[in-house]
Amino acid sequence: MELTGRGKTLLAVSVVVGLTALAVGEGDLLRAAVLAAVAPLGGLLVLRWTRPSLESNRVLNPAQVEAGQATQVRLGIQNIGRSRPAALMLEDRIPYRLGNRPRLVLERLAPGARSVVNYTITPGSRGAYELGPLTVRTSDPFGLAVSVQEFPVTTELIVTPRIQPLRSLLLPGGAGMSSGESASHTVAITGNDDIAVREYRNGDDMRRVHWKASAHRGQLMVRREEQPWENNAAVLLDVRRGAHRGELSSFEWMVDAAASATVRLARDGIDPWLITAHRDFECRQGDYGQAMRYLATVAAAPEAPVAAMVEKAQRARSVSGIVAFLGHLTPEEAATLARLARRGGHCTALVVDPVRWIPKAASSRVDPREQVFAQQHxxxxxxxxxxxxxxxxxxxxxxxxxxxTRLSAWRTLA
Known part of the structure; x- marks a missing residue:
């Protein structure tokens, strides 16, 4: 509990007037000064006896939203004490990127009563945001003293990247659940040399034994059954800090693009596999929630080699295509990525050029280092x-x- 600015001013003026009254011997002025000083001190006493005992909770609906979409925050306040406090002023602390702190007024709560207030926030950029703590203030009727209670509990709001509307694509050859078609072959980026036969297993039909391959390998080999086209695609996201310039706006573009591609493929019945140098997520049966939560907070890292991303992709099961979102590349890094194409699969790279990302004026002086950088790229x-x-x-x-729709290995749905 403490005095407000108004209460402190009134108390200071009362002291000055009282001392002046004593100096000049004005009894009436002294009594007025004493009465004026009683008001703020009395406010403190009133708050001491009527300070409310409160409980609070915070609920987000929803707790995970896409950037640019609104979420509703519901604050529940319950009076668990025996007193009936004056009106309550609620202030919920939120990050500055989400806007101004909401301030809400709650009417007097009877003992045992509970009230709920709501406010809405619309985050403009991805991230994980902590909402709270909640501060509740109550004052005396004249606003001379205030009691402050802080509830330290915070709630996390996950804001995923902005999803751009994309047209549905079919897998190469027309496969894909959205088309209702299938093909009788698979394309593997793992580079399996034996795609026609496999080792004999107990219970296999002897009529499927491939005798020529068995003689060549020295063990029984059987023909593989025709396998349906696997509705899988890999989405590669380059998270190297050194591949971007300036405020990393090109990196933010890539994160939004990777999220949009992942969601589009998943909605088309294609199981996307999101891969970075540090993490990978298989989004099966349209469940891309974990991938989106990761993309909400992913940051460009100084150590995120292209080779690590390629290694994860090479461990993948068969996929029908690769869509890679890449920053600046050196010829050596490009050669590492080239291994994926040599092992099969349809590979498309959307490459941001950090040198040309922000166009420069024609009169701008050309930096020799930028020229080398561009030539290398x-x-x-x-x-x-x-x-x-x-x-x-x-x-x-x-x-x-x-x-x-320029992805040449894919076909656009009509």
Whole structure:
């Protein structure tokens, strides 16, 4: 409990007037000063006896939203004491990126009563935000003293990347649950040399024994049954800090793009596999929740080698295609990525060029280091294209939905 600015001013004025009254011998002025000083001190006493005992909780609906979408915050306050406090002022602490702190007024709560107030926030960027703690203030009737209670419990709000509307795509060859078709072959990026036969297993029909392969390998081998097309695709996200410049706006573009691609593929019945140098998520049967929670907080890292991302992709089961969102590449990093194309599969790279990401004025002086950087990047793209990758350059202002249908290994749904 403490005095408000009004209470402190009144008390200070009362003291000054009282001392002046004593100096000049004015009894009436002294009594007025004493009465004025009693008011703020009395406010403190009133709050001491009527300070409420409260309980609170906070519920988010929903607790995970997409950037640009609103969520409702519900604050529940219950008076568990015996006194009936004056009106309560509620202030919920929220990160500055979510806007101004909401301030709400709650009317007097009777003992045992419970009240609920709501406010809405619309986060504009992805991330994990802590809401709280909640501060509750109550004052005396004249606003001279205030009692402050803080509830330290916080609630986490997860804001996932903004999902761009993309057109549905079919897997190469027409496969995909959304098309209702299937193919009788698979394309593996793992580079399995034996795609026609396998080792004999107990119970296999002897009529399926492949005698030529058995003689060559020195053990019984059987023909593989035709396998349905696997509705899988890999989405690679480059999280290297050194692949971006400035405020990492190109990285944010890639995160939004990877999230949009993952959601689109999952909704089309294709199981996307999100891969970065540090983590990977298999989104089976349309469940991409964990991948979105990861993308909500993923940050560009100084140590995130392309080789680690490629290694994870090489451990993948068969996939029908790869969509990679990449930053600046060196020829050596491009050669590492080229291994995925050599092992089969349809590979498309959407590559942001940090040199050309923000266009410069024609009169701007060319930095020799930038020239070397750009030349290196161009050589890397040529290496990717030569290895069989489809390369789509991306600069600032590029809309994913406009380049999405350019994925040559995929077919756009009519």
């Amino acid at each position: 161009g050589q890397a793209l040529a290496t990717l294209a030569g290895a069989g990758w489809q390369v789509i350059p991306v600069v600032a202002g590029t809309e994913l939905r406009r380049v999405w």
